[in-house]
Amino acid sequence: FNNFLNVFDPKTRKYIVEMRSAGELRREYGLFEYSVCDFALQDEQGVYWMSMPNGQLMRYDAARNDERILHSQRSQDQPKDATVFPLLLGRNGTLWYGGEQALWRLDRRTLSMTPFPWPITMVNDPYPFTAALHEGPDGIMWAGTMKGLLRLDPVTGAWKHYQNEANDPRSLAVNIIFSIAPDPQDPINVLWLGMNGGGLNRFDARTGDVTRFTTADGLPN
Secondary structure, three states, X not given: OOXXXXXXXXXXXXXXXEOOEXXXXXXXXXXXXXXXXXXXXXXXXXXXXXXXXXXXXXXXXXXXXXXXXXXXXXXXXXXXXXOOOOEEXXXXXXXXXXXXXXXXXXXXXXXXXXXXXXXXXXXXXOOOOEEEEEEOOOOOEEEEEOOEEEEEEOOOOEEEEEOOXXXXXXXXXXXXXXXXXXXXXXXXXXXXXXXOOOOEEEEEOOOOOEEEEOHXXXXXX
C-alpha cells in the first residue's frame, strides 16, 4: 500500500529495489483508485510483473527504472473491479494471466497481447474467476476457476471444460479449484488439483476422470 515494491537481499541486509511509493504512482498515472498489488513475479530477465486493480498490468524493469502500465482488457464499460489474476510465466517469453473476458497471453518482448475468450460465462464468486494457471510440458494451458477446470490448446484455440457432475464420483469433487500441480512422474497426463472443500483431486488428462482424496483417505481436514 505504501512503499509499492521493495526487494530485500538477506545477505547484504539491504533493499536492492525500492520502487516509488504507491501514492506517487497514483498521482502520476491516475489509473487506479487504490494502489495494491494482487500478484507479483519476476522473470528471468529480472523484470517484475504485477497484477493491478481495475484490470491493469504493471511492468517494472528495475535496472532501467522503467515502469509501464499495460492495458490489456479494460474498457470504459467494464466494471472497476476487473481483474488481472493470476500471473504465470510461460514458455518462449510469454506471460499468461486470467481476465474478465478471456485468458490472456502476452509476449514479454513485444508486449503484444492475445486473448482466448472464455468458453463459459465468467463469475467472480466467491473469488476471482481464475484462481490457478498451469502450462503443461506439451504447451497445453490449464485454468482452475470458480466453475471447474478449463483446458486450452493455444495452437487451435480449442477449449474443454471439466466440472462436478452430481452423480459421477469420477468427476471433480467441487467446481472451485484453488491450485494445480503437475504429477512429477507424469506431468502431461496427471494433474493434482487443490479444491475448495473438495479435498485433493487427481485428474487424468487422458480420460477426464478424477480420483478424490478426502479426510476419509487421511487428509487432516
